[in-house]
Structures are given as C-alpha cells and as structure tokens.
Amino acid sequence: MIEIRLHGRGGQGVWTAANLLALAAIREGKYAQGFPFFGPERLGAPVLAFARISDKPIRVHCMIYRPDVVGVLDPTLLSPSVVEGLKKDGILVLNSDKEPSELREILGLEEGMGTIWVLDASRMAIEILGREITNTAIMSAVARATGAVSLSSLEAVIKERFPPNVAEKNLELVRRAYEEVRRE
Amino acid sequence: MARVEQRRIGMMGDEAVAYAIKQVEPDVVAAYPITPQTIIVERFSDYVADGLVRTEFVAIESEHSALSACVGAAAAGARAFTATASQGLALMWEILYIASSMRLPIVMVIVNRALSAPINIHCDHSDAMGARDSGWIQLFCENCQEAYDTAIQAWRIAEHPDVQLPVMVCLDGFVVSHTLEDIEVLPDEVVKEFVGERPLVRVMGHEGEVPYRLDPTGREPLSMGTFAMYDLYFEYKRQQEEAMRAALKVIEEVGREYGELTGRYYGLIDQYKLEDAEVAIVGLGSSMGTAKDAADELRDEGIRAGVLRIRSFRPFPTETVREALKGVKTVAVMDRALSFGGPAGPLMMDMATVFYGLKEGPTMLNYIYGLGGRDISTDDFKAVAQDALRAAEEGVEGLPVKFVGVRE
Known part of the structure; x- marks a missing residue:
C-alpha cells in the first residue's frame, strides 16, 4: 500500500487531487481511498488531504501518520513540518523554483532521507490555466514519481470529473507536469 | 439467487448512500437541507432535479418536520427516506418515538457526528446513542461499501411483516461520509427487484381487515397513533420489543440473501x-x-x-x-x-x-x-x-x- 499526504491551502483543490489519484487507481482495478484532513476548512489556511492506493482491500480508517509520499502544492508551505513522519525511503514531490539541495535545507532533510522530485508547478499553472492552481500538476508529478497510477488513468478521470473547458487545460497541465518534474 | 454482475466505482460514503437510495427510488424523501445535513440529500436532490427518480422530494424547514413528513408518508403506505446527523437527529427526537411506535418502516441514514457544545461537525456516536432507546433498529457500517449495501438492505428489514420498524443506517461522519473508496454497485433493476414493493401488513380496522395504511378515500378506514392509557399502552410497547427481537433473525436473513446476490454477506x-x-x-x-x-x-x-x-x-x-x-x-x-x-x-x-x-x-x-x-x-x-x-x-x-x- 502506498500512503500519500498532500499539503496545500484551503481552496487550492488539495482534496480534489487526493480523490483524483484514488479514482485513477480504482480505474486501474486497485483499491483506494481519498479523504481530507478531518479538520476545519478555511480559505487560505494550510490543509491536508490523503490518498491510499493498494493491491489489497483497504480497511484502515485513520489519517496517515507515516506517509510514503508527501506532495506540496504551495511553495509557501515548505518547512520541516511537511516532512513529519515521512518514511526514510519516502518520496517528496514539491512545487518550487528552487534546487533540491536548497529545498533539503529548507525542509531540514538529512542526506539519505527521502527523494525529492521538484516542479515549478506555480509557473506552469499560471502559464496554462492563467491561475496558480497547482493541484492537478502536483498530482501528476506524484503519479510520475511513484508509478502508483498511470498518466492515462489520470487523464481519464480528469475528463470524467471536470467540465470540458476546465478538463482541456488541466490535461495539458498534467501532461507537462508529468514530463517536466525532475528527480534530484 | 444467482450472483450478479457489479460495477466498480469510486464514491464517498455520502454519495454511495445517495446512489443506493436513487436505485431504491422511495416515494418520498423529506429533508432539512442545511447543516448538519450531509451531501446525501444534496446529491439525491440532483437526481430528482435531473428526472432520474420519480421521488417526491420535500425540502422542509427542520429535521423535526422532515421526520414528521416521513411519518405522514409512511402512514399513507409510501416508502419514505430521510438523512440527518448530530443536532438534526437530536431535533427529531420526539418524532423518532412516534415513527417506531406507529410501526412505520422508514429508513433514515445517520451520518454520526458529535453533538454541540462546543460546535463540532466531526465523528462520534453520541447522536445515535441519544436515539438508542427510541425503538429504531440501528445498524452501524464500517465503510462506504457497507453504507451502500445497508442502505439497500434496510428496506427489507424495516418492512418485513415480523418487524415493521424504522431503521437507522449509521455511518461515521467524515471517516466514511467524506472518504472516497472503491465500491461495487448493483444494476438498478437488481436493486429494484431486491427491495420490491413495500408490502403492507393487514390489520383490523374500523370495518374489518384492511392494509396498514391511512386511506384518504375512506374506503378502508383505519386510525393510527391513537390514545392508549394504562389499559393498552403497555401492550403496544411489548409488541415493539417483540418486533425488535424478531428483527435479529430478519437482519441475518436479509444479509444472507444479499450476500448470495453480491458476494458480500452481512449479519448481526x-x-x-x-x-x-x-x-x-x-x-x-x-x-x-x-x-x-x-x-x-x-x-x-x-x-x-x-x-x-x-x-x-x-x-x-x-x-x-x-x-x-x-x-x-x-x-x-x-x-x-x-x-x-x-x-x-x-x-x-x-x-x-x-x-x-x-x-x-x-x-x-x-x-x-x-x-x-x-x-x-x-x-x-x-x-x-x-x-x-x-x-x-x-x-x-x-x-x-x-x-x-x-x-x-
């Protein structure tokens, strides 16, 4: 089972990203959950959402405390708190224009702890969507970094869930994010 | 009954319940649509607006009235559904007893949420525990799949001639209601066949045996919820208790039959x-x-x-x-x-x-x-x-x- 924790701000579509990952996995015949942090939701406040993807039925119904993957949608949230509980061989997918070595310092991440994948999702979202909505880009980068779901499954759920005009631009965004996310 | 082909989809607990109720297509859904209401009736009202169900949807001014409307509908022989949570269930308290004592097989989904104060919208079981002794059957679900499955089975349990009691289907607030999970859903026609039509038991009316429903035409006159003092009240309560005990067997029977259909067996x-x-x-x-x-x-x-x-x-x-x-x-x-x-x-x-x-x-x-x-x-x-x-x-x-x- 892969456990994914996404960090963002209220209104950025963090929960939607977690749900789309889960839906893509279900489409592939896997078992999955997508759910929000069970806390207050306020526009702009830091929020969490979670996804679990597994080859076996999932029974657990608590939040994720030791994630395999952490995705950060908003660069202003980058701090040691986002890596809390991350497994030693965990994967970080970060929205940032900084270099991985600099990011390690910001996150207080020791050498040999986790693998960083980085994408300037904010810039990419502004270019394609005209707004800094990074949820689908980070979701796509998570898919690339983990191999948990395929790009084509993500494309399929976006087409299914979004209205056509929104889907079209997001499809472009997820394709580019999938290609351009870099591993440290 | 042979195992049927099912469709595997991702849905939140709330959506799964709304989908099950769409497939059951009750005659009446009455609900107070504002907090602490959940997505259940919101999604169901979409089905109504889109013409996918013929259900009479009554958006009503309080939970007390929502359940009262269900009591009226069920007393007239209709299938009635509502959903609520926490304070909403608390506001229904008075009518809970009327629904069960009048032996009306209403189905209500409770998204279990804490009671105020302090104000809190998250999960605990205080709301359902407050309704524990109201004479409703209470079934607690573990996940979205079970919420879907139980929202279908509940009708057969409630309406069974030996039971004739309302059923609460309880699912955990947020942990199930707002968690998207993979579930298997049945084809509409299979659900329709499983729940069938609401059977009406026959009782003694003012002029002989009649189906247990209020008849506005007056051709089959019957009174419900009448006056009973120490001469009869106790007997009514004893009968409710007998029905509860009978429900133990019915819950198992319905769970088994559902299992043969779906591969998912449920019991007590x-x-x-x-x-x-x-x-x-x-x-x-x-x-x-x-x-x-x-x-x-x-x-x-x-x-x-x-x-x-x-x-x-x-x-x-x-x-x-x-x-x-x-x-x-x-x-x-x-x-x-x-x-x-x-x-x-x-x-x-x-x-x-x-x-x-x-x-x-x-x-x-x-x-x-x-x-x-x-x-x-x-x-x-x-x-x-x-x-x-x-x-x-x-x-x-x-x-x-x-x-x-x-x-x-």
Missing part, C-alpha cells in the same frame, strides 16, 4: 480472527477496520488479537456476541460516546450485560475514544489491546473505564 456482527484470540477489540463503525489492521500487526508481534464489530446495535445480538467471544479471555470495549455519570460507555454497559451472571466470562475493560472526531490510529488500537492484556494479567477489579487519546 462482523468477526475477525476471534477463533484463537487472547484479546478482542469490540466496537462500532469505521474504526473497527483500523482495529483489524492493528490485530494483524499484533499477530505479527506474537499477540493473538481479534476484532468483534457490532453491526446491529439495536437490536443487540446478545447470544451471537456471547458465542463469538467464547474462549476470549480479555476484551477491550471501545465506546465513541459517553453516558455522562453512567457506570461505563453505552456499548460497555451492553457488553457487561452479555456476560452477566455467567460463571465464566472475559475480563473486560472500557475505552472511550474518538469524541468530536479525534482520530484513532492503528498504533492506538495496538496500545489498547496491550493495555487490556496487561491489566488482565495484573488483575482487574470492577469495570475500569479508560480514555484513549485525550489530554489529561
């Missing part, structure tokens, strides 16, 4: 690795899934743990629980609600009764957890099981009530 309880267990965790709802994972981890560490999930809380399956825990020496009873000033949590009081007066019974400890949505993890459950084992070894006097995950 859900047992997990109890056969050789030295310690059992007993509880209600979604956290029991987490407890099952904890049991597996404990077994990897050499502790034989098991889980007993109570699905039917009312009626309470006393015999079945006793049988399931035969041979288990230590039991941790999990309560997601408090009975303020009571001897223990509500589930614990029932569990103590199960073994009362027997020569041999397990050592039981009560753990209060998860109030107002406080999360409970696999590690927490492991700690509970270990604590219970340790306490049992040291010797337990009386009935210890402990709190999990609360600041002291």
Whole structure:
C-alpha cells in the first residue's frame, strides 16, 4: 500500500487531487481511498488531504501518520513540518523554483532521507490555466514519481470529473507536469 | 439467487448512500437541507432535479418536520427516506418515538457526528446513542461499501411483516461520509427487484381487515397513533420489543440473501480472527477496520488479537456476541460516546450485560475514544489491546473505564 499526504491551502483543490489519484487507481482495478484532513476548512489556511492506493482491500480508517509520499502544492508551505513522519525511503514531490539541495535545507532533510522530485508547478499553472492552481500538476508529478497510477488513468478521470473547458487545460497541465518534474 | 454482475466505482460514503437510495427510488424523501445535513440529500436532490427518480422530494424547514413528513408518508403506505446527523437527529427526537411506535418502516441514514457544545461537525456516536432507546433498529457500517449495501438492505428489514420498524443506517461522519473508496454497485433493476414493493401488513380496522395504511378515500378506514392509557399502552410497547427481537433473525436473513446476490454477506456482527484470540477489540463503525489492521500487526508481534464489530446495535445480538467471544479471555470495549455519570460507555454497559451472571466470562475493560472526531490510529488500537492484556494479567477489579487519546 502506498500512503500519500498532500499539503496545500484551503481552496487550492488539495482534496480534489487526493480523490483524483484514488479514482485513477480504482480505474486501474486497485483499491483506494481519498479523504481530507478531518479538520476545519478555511480559505487560505494550510490543509491536508490523503490518498491510499493498494493491491489489497483497504480497511484502515485513520489519517496517515507515516506517509510514503508527501506532495506540496504551495511553495509557501515548505518547512520541516511537511516532512513529519515521512518514511526514510519516502518520496517528496514539491512545487518550487528552487534546487533540491536548497529545498533539503529548507525542509531540514538529512542526506539519505527521502527523494525529492521538484516542479515549478506555480509557473506552469499560471502559464496554462492563467491561475496558480497547482493541484492537478502536483498530482501528476506524484503519479510520475511513484508509478502508483498511470498518466492515462489520470487523464481519464480528469475528463470524467471536470467540465470540458476546465478538463482541456488541466490535461495539458498534467501532461507537462508529468514530463517536466525532475528527480534530484 | 444467482450472483450478479457489479460495477466498480469510486464514491464517498455520502454519495454511495445517495446512489443506493436513487436505485431504491422511495416515494418520498423529506429533508432539512442545511447543516448538519450531509451531501446525501444534496446529491439525491440532483437526481430528482435531473428526472432520474420519480421521488417526491420535500425540502422542509427542520429535521423535526422532515421526520414528521416521513411519518405522514409512511402512514399513507409510501416508502419514505430521510438523512440527518448530530443536532438534526437530536431535533427529531420526539418524532423518532412516534415513527417506531406507529410501526412505520422508514429508513433514515445517520451520518454520526458529535453533538454541540462546543460546535463540532466531526465523528462520534453520541447522536445515535441519544436515539438508542427510541425503538429504531440501528445498524452501524464500517465503510462506504457497507453504507451502500445497508442502505439497500434496510428496506427489507424495516418492512418485513415480523418487524415493521424504522431503521437507522449509521455511518461515521467524515471517516466514511467524506472518504472516497472503491465500491461495487448493483444494476438498478437488481436493486429494484431486491427491495420490491413495500408490502403492507393487514390489520383490523374500523370495518374489518384492511392494509396498514391511512386511506384518504375512506374506503378502508383505519386510525393510527391513537390514545392508549394504562389499559393498552403497555401492550403496544411489548409488541415493539417483540418486533425488535424478531428483527435479529430478519437482519441475518436479509444479509444472507444479499450476500448470495453480491458476494458480500452481512449479519448481526462482523468477526475477525476471534477463533484463537487472547484479546478482542469490540466496537462500532469505521474504526473497527483500523482495529483489524492493528490485530494483524499484533499477530505479527506474537499477540493473538481479534476484532468483534457490532453491526446491529439495536437490536443487540446478545447470544451471537456471547458465542463469538467464547474462549476470549480479555476484551477491550471501545465506546465513541459517553453516558455522562453512567457506570461505563453505552456499548460497555451492553457488553457487561452479555456476560452477566455467567460463571465464566472475559475480563473486560472500557475505552472511550474518538469524541468530536479525534482520530484513532492503528498504533492506538495496538496500545489498547496491550493495555487490556496487561491489566488482565495484573488483575482487574470492577469495570475500569479508560480514555484513549485525550489530554489529561
């Protein structure tokens, strides 16, 4: 089972990203959950959402405390708190224009702890969507970094869930994010 | 009945319930559409607006009125559904008793949420516990799949001639209601066939035997909810109790029939690795899934743990629980609600009764957890099981009530 924790701000579509990952996995015949942090939701406040993807039925119904993957949608949230509980061989997918070595310092991440994948999702979202909505880009980068779901499954759920005009631009965004996310 | 082809989709608990009710297509859905309402009736109202169901949807001014409308509809012979949570259920309290005493097979989904104050929208079982003695059948679900399945089975249980009681389908707020999971759904026509038409029992009316419904044409006159003093009231209550007991068998029968159709069998309880267990965790709802994972981890560490999930809380399956825990020496009873000033949590009081007066019974400890949505993890459950084992070894006097995950 892969456990994914996404960090963002209220209104950025963090929960939607977690749900789309889960839906893509279900489409592939896997078992999955997508759910929000069970806390207050306020526009702009830091929020969490979670996804679990597994080859076996999932029974657990608590939040994720030791994630395999952490995705950060908003660069202003980058701090040691986002890596809390991350497994030693965990994967970080970060929205940032900084270099991985600099990011390690910001996150207080020791050498040999986790693998960083980085994408300037904010810039990419502004270019394609005209707004800094990074949820689908980070979701796509998570898919690339983990191999948990395929790009084509993500494309399929976006087409299914979004209205056509929104889907079209997001499809472009997820394709580019999938290609351009870099591993440290 | 042969196994049918099912479709696998991702849905939140709320959506899954709305989808099940769309497939059942009751005659009337009455609901108060504002907080603490959930997505259930919002999604269902979309189905109505899109013309996908012929249900009469009544958006009404309060939960008290919502259930009253269901009482009226069900008394007229219709299938009636509503959904609510926390304060909404509390506001219905008066009408809960009327629905069950008038023997109206209404189905209501409760998204279990804490009661104010302080204001809180998250999960605990206080709302359902407040309705415990109101004469409704209460079935607690573990996940989205079970919420969907139970929202279908509930009609057959409620409307069974031996039962004729309203059913509450309880699912944990947020933990199930707002969690998207993979579920398997049946084709519409299979659900329609499974629930069939609401059968009306026949009773003695003013002018002979009539179907149990109010007839506005007056051709089959009948009164309901009339006056009964000490000459008759007690007999009514006794009959309700008999119906509750009859429901034990019906819940199992319907669960079995549904299992033959879907491959998912349901009963009064859900047992997990109890056969050789030295310690059992007993509880209600979604956290029991987490407890099952904890049991597996404990077994990897050499502790034989098991889980007993109570699905039917009312009626309470006393015999079945006793049988399931035969041979288990230590039991941790999990309560997601408090009975303020009571001897223990509500589930614990029932569990103590199960073994009362027997020569041999397990050592039981009560753990209060998860109030107002406080999360409970696999590690927490492991700690509970270990604590219970340790306490049992040291010797337990009386009935210890402990709190999990609360600041002291």
